[in-house]
Amino acid sequence: GASAASGRAPSVIAAGAAVAGVFVLCRSFAGTRLALVAAAVCVAVPRVGFLAAEARSSALSAALVTWLLVLLVHLVRLVRRGDLVRRSWWVLYSTLLVLGVHVFLYTALVVPVHAAVLVIMGAPRGLWRAWSASAGAAIVVCAPFILFARTQHGQIAFLAHRDASNPRKI
Numbered sequence: 001g002a003s004a005a006s007g008r009a010p011s012v013i014a015a016g017a018a019v020a021g022v023f024v025l026c027r028s029f030a031g032t033r034l035a036l037v038a039a040a041v042c043v044a045v046p047r048v049g050f051l052a053a054e055a056r057s058s059a060l061s062a063a064l065v066t067w068l069l070v071l072l073v074h075l076v077r078l079v080r081r082g083d084l085v086r087r088s089w090w091v092l093y094s095t096l097l098v099l100g101v102h103v104f105l106y107t108a109l110v111v112p113v114h115a116a117v118l119v120i121m122g123a124p125r126g127l128w129r130a131w132s133a134s135a136g137a138a139i140v141v142c143a144p145f146i147l148f149a150r151t152q153h154g155q156i157a158f159l160a161h162r163d164a165s166n167p168r169k170i
Contacts, residue, residue, distance in 0.1 A: 018062040024070050028074070069114070097111070
């Protein structure tokens with residue numbers, strides 16, 4: 001139906017998926033207790049509640065970015081243990097990144113963040129090559145969308161000229 005609950009349900013589910021991703025990520029680094037605390041804090045953050053309540057794609061974008069990081073950390077750990085990382089994992093990474101960029105264009109900015117994660121985690125050279133190929137393929141696939149989106153900047157250009165910080169203008 002077209003009720004407020006059914007319109008917001010996808011955002012609530014996506015925000016829940018983002019919180020679950022925070023739990024999984026924190027548990028992989030610090031254990032279950034701290035992961036529960038991190039998930040509880042994530043739920044308590046007003047912005048997360050706002051993402052869940054509004055019927056927009058922001059919560060889905062947050063969930064995709066969170067799970068992309070979970071996947072990347074998992075892949076780094078697999079390689080460090082000496083396990084074989086199948087190409088399908090990198091295809092999944094690329095697919096999630098493409099989907100994320102199409103949901104929210106600025107999701108592409110997670111690519112340099114993931115590069116920093118690889119540096120911090122001391123990822124081996126082979127993993128860097130696989131990640132670069134995967135991220136690069138995703139950006140190439142997204143290029144037409146990014147170029148098209150660039151032509152639409154006039155749709156929100158007025159936002160740069162508002163003076164919302166002035167109480168007399170509100």
